Amino acid sequence: MKNKHSNQRGFFRVDAHVPFISRLVPAEDKEDLFSDILSIDSVPALTRAPLKKVDLSGGGVSFDTTEHYVHGDIIEIHMVLNKVHEGALLVYGEAVRVDMISRNLYRVAVRFVSLDERIRDLIIKFVFIREREIIAERRVGWI
Numbered sequence: 001m002k003n004k005h006s007n008q009r010g011f012f013r014v015d016a017h018v019p020f021i022s023r024l025v026p027a028e029d030k031e032d033l034f035s036d037i038l039s040i041d042s043v044p045a046l047t048r049a050p051l052k053k054v055d056l057s058g059g060g061v062s063f064d065t066t067e068h069y070v071h072g073d074i075i076e077i078h079m080v081l082n083k084v085h086e087g088a089l090l091v092y093g094e095a096v097r098v099d100m101i102s103r104n105l106y107r108v109a110v111r112f113v114s115l116d117e118r119i120r121d122l123i124i125k126f127v128f129i130r131e132r133e134i135i136a137e138r139r140v141g142w143i
Contacts, residue, residue: 011057014130018079020052021045022065025074025092033074033114036090037122043078043088054079058124060093062109069095069108077110081126089119 021043025033040047055062061077069075073095078088093110101107112120 011059011124012127012131013055013057014127014134015053015055016126016130017051017053018056018081019046019049019088020054020063020077020079021049022063022067022075022077024067024069025076030074033092035092035112035114035116035119037085037119038078038088038090040080040086040088043090046078046080046088056123056127056130058120058127060096060109060111062097062107064101064105064107066104066106068106069098071095071098074113075108075110081122083129084122084126089122091115091119 052063061079075093075095077091077093079091080086080088091112092114093112095108096111097107097109099107
């Protein structure tokens with residue numbers, strides 16, 4: 001399995017393990033979405049969140065979850081990309097694919113919406129750094 005793929009929008013994707021939490025955005029809150037960079041202390045649940053394996057790109061993210069999202073749901077995501085920023089990123093995305101993996105486990109593919117370009121730039125920078133790590137790990141045989 002490749003760790004890096006090119007998607008239709010021209011972004012590269014990489015697998016990474018990051019502090020990550022998600023939740024469904026209630027219908028009444030869908031109009032006021034804006035991505036932001038937050039202090040890690042402002043998201044206490046994130047400091048206790050286990051690392052989650054994600055497939056991340058400048059255009060979106062996919063992840064496994066026990067939450068049952070459906071196509072079209074808007075999902076709020078908090079994640080920390082330590083290699084590029086010490087704060088938490090608050091981003092929103094639309095569920096574009098939801099696959100059942102097992103009885104209570106789903107793989108959700110999310111396309112970012114209302115994403116500030118400075119945050120997209122941080123994500124792309126993280127992907128680039130992670131891509132270089134993957135290449136280095138392959139060279140020395142860690143993977």
